[in-house]
Amino acid sequence: MDRFTALTVFRHAVELGSFAATARHLRLSPAAVSKNVGELEAALGVRLLHRTTRRMSLTEAGELYYESVARVLDELDDAEGMLDAMQGETKGSLRVSAPMSLTLTCFASAIPAFLQRHPELSLDLRLDDRRVNLVEEGFDVAIRGTEQLEDSSLVARKVMTLAHVVCGAPDYLERRGTPTHPKQLREHExxxxxLAAHAREWSFSKRGRELRQPVRGRYQVSSSLAVREALRAGLGLGMIPEVYVREDLAAGRLRAVLGEWTPRSATVYAVYPSKRYLVPKVRAFVDFLVAELAGLETAEG
Structure with missing residues (x-):
């Protein structure tokens, strides 16, 4: 038995709540996870986990042992992190989850230059608009818009503010009219x-006044770029990040509506597991994002 591996498997099994999640996170087979925990229990001569087909829980001995194991492993992580930070070398494998629309629109073209600056770093960038579980799915960083972290062990660094705009194609506005107040959206497609919290209710502000307006339409889609295509085609009005349609607005393919009523902005964060010493590869990627995205904010953002 590799004692360090067994301790790591045991800790993650407790924190993730299942052998299957532990296997995915550590990239082991479920059989290997079960074997490591079983061998650890045999070596200690005590049962650490109550296991059934439906649930898993710590025994009394397991609770005491887990506290010590977690503390020791954290201290080892801190020691390694301190050395990495001192060396300052950006290397290794970095797994990042990021929204597809934001990535393709705002920073995908800069990724090659980032990797050229860090030749010893490999990047696995997964484009997915869903909210991933960083720990369970093994990501180092996730890019997301959020108001509250779902886990106190995570930290977030702001990378940009996404100002939104409500807009539509000129031919649609000619057919249906141009709204000047959010309440007029009831008359529009x-x-x-x-995937947004505001899918069915759009929020606006004007000189300190807040307003929420329910909206309706025949088309809901889980991609902002698909929303943009629908707007270009004249299907209706949409609330969309301004940076996604900036060129369309400048070229007249789309027109902003509602005058001084400003849609609510979204704050974009880089979220990563909390570490006393931030690993250089994570710091380098987050710094890269801040530099690339900050310049895309509008005056409203």
Missing amino acids: CVGFS
Whole structure:
């Protein structure tokens, strides 16, 4: 038995709540996870986990042992992190989850230059608009818009503010009219980004006044770029990050509506597991994002 591996497997099994999640996170087979825990229990001469087909829980001995194991492993991580930070070398494998629309629009073209600056770093960039579980799925960093972290062990660094705009194609506005107040959206076909909290209710502000307006429409889609295509085609109005349609607005393919009523902005964060000493590869990628995205913010953002 490799004692360090067994301790690591045991800790993650406790924190993730299942052998299957532990296997995915550590990239082991479920059989290997079970074997490591079983061998650790045999070596200690005590049962650490109560296991059934439906649930898993710590025994009394397991609770005491887990506290010591977690503390020791954290101290080892801190020691390694301190050395990495001192060496300052950006190397290794970095797994990042990022929204597809934001990535393709705002920073995908800069990734090659980032990797050229760090020749010993490999990047696995997964484009997915869903919210991933960093720990369970083994990501080093996730890019997301969020108001509250779902886990106190995570930290977040702001990378940009996404100002939104409500807009539509000129031919649609000619057919249906140009709204000047959010309440007039009730008379319009509204294309929704289905993964957003505001898919069915859009929020606005004007001189300190807040307003929420329910909207309706025949088309909901889980991609902001697909929303943009629908707007270009004249299907209706949409609330969309301004940077995604900046060129369309400048060229007249789309027109902003609602005058001084400003849609609510979204704050984009780089989220990563909390470490006393931030690993250089994570710091380098987050610094890269801040530099690339900050310049894309509008005056409102």
